[in-house]
Amino acid sequence: MWKRRAAHDREPECFHWRIVMSFLSNVIRARLQTAAQRMEQNTISILRGKLSSWGLSIPIGCLGPVVFTVSSSEVRTFSDWKREAKGRYATHNVMGGRPVLEFLGTDLQTITFTMRLSVFLGVNPANEAAKLRQLCEDGTSMPLVIGNEPVGENNWIVESIGEETQEWDNNGNILTSTLQVTLKEYVGDMIVLGGDYDLAMEGDEES
Template sequence: MYIGYMGSVVFIVSSRYMLTPANVQQSASGRWQDHEIIYKKPSSEFLGPELQDMSFDIILASQYGINPKTEYEVLRNMCETGAVFPLIIGGRPVSHNYWTLRSVQLGETYYTPTGKLMWAKASVSLKEYDNSNYAEEKSKLNLYGSIANVLTAVF
């Protein structure tokens, strides 16, 4: 049964394969500024919403059809390259914006007698990515993409 996805990581449960988020925690907050006033209480001003945070665990177990080392490498690569991706859980986006993988920690690892990783718990922390400046990013991407295309064509 399809649950959702986080970039290239697909959350699925079946009789032979299981990769799901567990212990999901999500937080949202607002940005506030307190202005000091002489001889009076400070005046609070709401500046807008803060970016949401989310964290959860993913069990990477070979008994569920997962290669723990390969899946951890995918998560680590997403974290270290600054990947921006949609987060879909339950067939619906978690927010209107994309997400970034800020950290991934591998813990509670178990190995086979031959030293192969067979079970691990990956704890991931995500932060919402506001893509409202998409036009600016797209123009920079087109600029750098065009430069790269010219360089590869020349060399």
């Protein structure tokens, strides 16, 4: 004859099922969000393609005032995108043993890319290069956005820009050029308290 289980004996089983149901709910919610995101991305991709075929300039991102666009009438975009992130380590020599590494933190990230600019693609190469060169010389920090999403948690500065001209017209105007752009993550100005700036810099050099 089966004995009726007490209420407190059923609590672990109920608790187990609550965990299972919560897990399943989270999985279903995550799957639905993923499906919705894919649908949104596909829709945006289709719209971009349609508008571009009609000659409308569609922004794919921006670096501050520099807007990256692609259409049948204007191309201002990049290629050879490379992003580098690395850590900072101090090396401590050990007598009779291998050096020991100490993790100091993350280093500033860098991004490099190439821009091919041409009057035959609807842009003025000289003006575009001058705009990026001015941002570099002014030390302007600005957000970098690609595909409606910010790249990284901080702003970026144009660390360097190299320009190579391929074609000129008979009046000395640039027809086609290639820019090599290097961006560096910009965290902000150093705040030193107590007048220990020299000491802080010495410690940084030793590391």
